[in-house]
Structures are given as C-alpha cells and as structure tokens.
Amino acid sequence: MMDKNDEKPVLMQQTEARTSTPDLQVPTASCLIEGYPEPCEIIIVGASGDLTSRKLIPALYNLFLRHVLPKPFLIIGCSRTNMGDLEFRNKLKEALSNEDDLNLSQWDSFASLLHYCPIQYDEPTTYEDLNDRLHELDRQYHTGGNRIFYLAIPPDLYKPTAKMLGQAGLSAERRNGEGWSRIVVEKPFGRDLNTAIDLDRSLHEYYEEHQIFRIDHYLAKETVQNILMFRFANAIFEPLWNRRYIDHVNITAAESIGVEHRAGYYEQAGVIRDMFQNHMMQLLALTAMEPPSLFEANRVRDEKVKVYRALRPFPVDSLQDHLILGQYGAGTIDGKRVPAYRDEQGVSMDSLTPTFAMMKIYMDNWRWQGVPFFLTSGKRLGGKITEIAIQFKEVPHSMFRQTLGEHITANRLILGIYPEEKITLTFQTKNPGARVCLRSVTMDFQYSQSYTGPILEAYEKVLLDCMLGDHMLFWRQDGVELCWAFLTPILEKCETCGDRAEMLLPYDSGTWGPLEARTLKTTNAERRAV
C-alpha cells in the first residue's frame, strides 16, 4: 500500500537510524580556486536592481574577502537611475547591511572598486559615454581592457541592450588595446523555443559563442557539481545506474516561499518556465548523462545535450497521465497563515498560472528505457527541499517471504542539495532479537560534517568562472533549444486548451502539492505493492 508519507519528498521519509563519517581533514583553500583570473572589470547593467544588491555584490564582496578577485579589478554599475559613485556605494552598503552573515568590516576597501555610470538602455550615446568611461578606467587602473557585461535587467531588455553594447564597439575583442569581452545573460533565456532562438541570433550578431555565458546558478552549487564526482569518480555506483536496477527517479525542488515581490514576472512565467526549463533540466541531465571522456566544458555539455535529445516527446494528447499542475491556496507555513496565490499582490484574481508541476518523463535510450523520471517543483510547499532520489528496484526474490511476506523495502539513494548537502543510502538490516525482523537504516554523509574549509556560494562560483572564461557551468545554446523544444509543446497545450482551469488543481500552502500528484507517482514497485 502507498503510505501517507508518499506525498512528501522522499527526504522526509527516512528512518531514524543513522551512521556517520569521521572528519576527513579535507585540504581547504587549495581546492577553492584553480589559478587566478586576469585583471578585468565587471559592468553590471541593471545595477540598481534586486539581483545586484541581493546576489551579485554580496558574492563579489565575499570573493574580495577571500582574496580571489583579480588584481586590479573594478565593478561598474549601470542603470537608468541617476547617481554618482558615492551614492552607488552607499546604496549598496545599506542593502548589504541587512544581510546577517556578511561582515562589512572591509567594506571601505571593497567600495573603492565600485563605480557607477548611468545609461538609458535604448539610447546609443549613453553607451558611447560608457565606452569612454571604461577606457578611462582601464588607463587609470590597468585592467587590460578585459570586460564582463552582466545583464541584470528584465529579460525583454536583453536583446536591445546586447545590440547597443555591440554597436558601441563594446563586444569587440583584442583590438585597439581591448582585451576580452564577455556577456552574461541571466535566466530566463527566452520564454519558448522561438524566442530563445531569436534572442540567441541577436546575441550572435555581436558576440561569438565563447563570449556568451548563459547563467544557471543552480549548477554552481557544490552538491550539484558533486553529482558528477559521485557518479564518475566511484566505480561502485555506475554499474547499477540504469534500467536494470533503478525503478524510478524523483527530482524535487520544493520551495516554501510564495511568489513574493516577483508577481509581475511569475504571472507571465509560471513554474514550468521558472524552474523546469533551467534548473530541473540541468539536474536531470547530471543524473542521466553518460560519462564524458574528460571533465572539460564542451565534453560535459555534449553529454548533457545527448540526454535532452533522448527525451521522449511529451504525450500532449494525454497530458493528465503525465503532468499535474497546481496553484497554491491559503494555508499555514511555519505556524503563520499565508495567502492564496490569487490574493498575492500583483496577481490576477482569476490567474491560471501554475505554481506547482509534477512531470513524468522518459528517455528513449539504452540506459533509461522504461524508467520514469518524476520532476517536481512548486511554491508554498511543506518545506524548501532540493533532492534527487534514486529508487532502486526491489530484490528479485525474497528468501524471507515466510516471515515478512513478499515485499521488502527497496534501496534508495538520495543526493540532497538543500537544506543539507548530503548523500544518504537506505538499506535493510536485521533488527536485534530472535525473530526475523528487518528495519530500514540510512547511511548518511553530510558535506559539512567532513569539510570545514571555505565553500564558494553559487553566485561566487559562477562569477569567478566567468572571469576565468570557464564555460563548464553555463548553458550552451543547443542545450537551451533542446529543452525548449521539449517543453514548448507542453506549455502551448497547457496555455491554450479549453479545460485549462480544470487542469489546475488547488493545494493548500504548507502541503506537498495536489493529492493527485501521488497517483501519477504510482510506478512499477508501488503498483506491485498496492
């Protein structure tokens, strides 16, 4: 029988027994960075915004504290807001002083790296002014003309801004004293296949592929990177990592927060564009890909792309059998009442935007034929949890059937990404005593337990990689397009079908999504057990 626990992500379903690892005394600082980046400047376009003050500047400040920023290094903020260097510095200091875990004792030294140059996104002369200012700063600080342009602006400004930068000569490399020029594009990269292709064409008018960094900060989380190490640096798991031993795979990214201040964006996006096109697809690729011949950006990305190519086209004519969509209602989270999605500020009273999705997908290849992958993500769920759970098959024959019956709980391996970065393996042991009784125990490895050195936060890692020119953790355009090619028919069907409202199932905030999601999950082993 399916138990009540099944509605929770598998992380919440473990037994009490645990084992632990000793402190492994891992070497610390030597693992933090591979070589130092060349002198450069980062130009943040949209520097008056939320991403800049909440993510980018704290990440750059932390890199400064760890002494891993290049020398010399400059940060130039650009946006429409009219302000000078001093005002920009003070504004950021004020924003960062709300961050509990930041020690601002070295802020003044860091602040001297910060400069500001106002621009109008559609006004060519302001980009020429920016160009002049950058040359002046290059001369003054000897940054070698190496530049990273970080687009921290609303997505509909990516195209015109990249064009303006290109027209002002700011995408040019290694000419007239310029060094390299890179452009970082935030998610979302398009809102469907056509817009993604269109955006890419515009970028390629002025930038070559090696200059473009399509960011997905999820990929830079230590545990996400560790999936590849776990799979391909250990000989014992890979022989089991296939349809012969694995019953199904759950990939879950649950959030307890609601739409917060991003209703304008979220109403247009919904959960599939917000989470599936990028983070969920990346987690899927890392779980399902073949071993690359070398740990090198293009070879790793080649293998990911093969996973996307193998995705079985989604059966859009029988959506209900493969997709559950939901929208949160009011409920209780951490003891506090929270409003329904439709009552959030900026959300339409009759919004049909999904805040929860569970998708059952298959891959048509030798390794994964017949193994369902359940991808689940949603807002206002019972907790913030990100994990990949590999559910192995049951033993083929139970020698304990006379005492225990046929059913023995199968092994489960969990790669936990959040809240704890950990790996757990659940297996069966005998309970002490004269009677044959089995119990599930969980062997537990927590990254924090065996490592006491510094860890780079995701935005710190991607910014550093961008300075180093390492594309390993960034999307390549073919991957973006293949994911959109898979998801666009689903989005089109969901957004145009006549029974759109019926497809959207309500769930209370603080639960694990619509109850119907459980039936979608009834797979091979569970069907046998029911």
Ligand SMILES: NC(=O)c1ccc[n+]([C@@H]2O[C@H](COP(=O)([O-])OP(=O)(O)OC[C@H]3O[C@@H](n4cnc5c(N)ncnc54)[C@H](OP(=O)(O)O)[C@@H]3O)[C@@H](O)[C@H]2O)c1
């Ligand atoms: N915030 C996050 O946590 C987060 C996470 C992942 C990805 N992203 C992506 O990162 C990008 C930036 O996000 P954000 O949250 O920082 O955005 P934001 O605060 O809404 O906007 C950034 C800046 O862009 C300018 N801007 C905003 N709306 C504009 C408009 N309609 N026309 C012209 N300029 C406008 C504003 O600067 P001025 O008015 O001064 O020009 C604003 O300070 C977005 O593409 C977002 O999808 C954000």
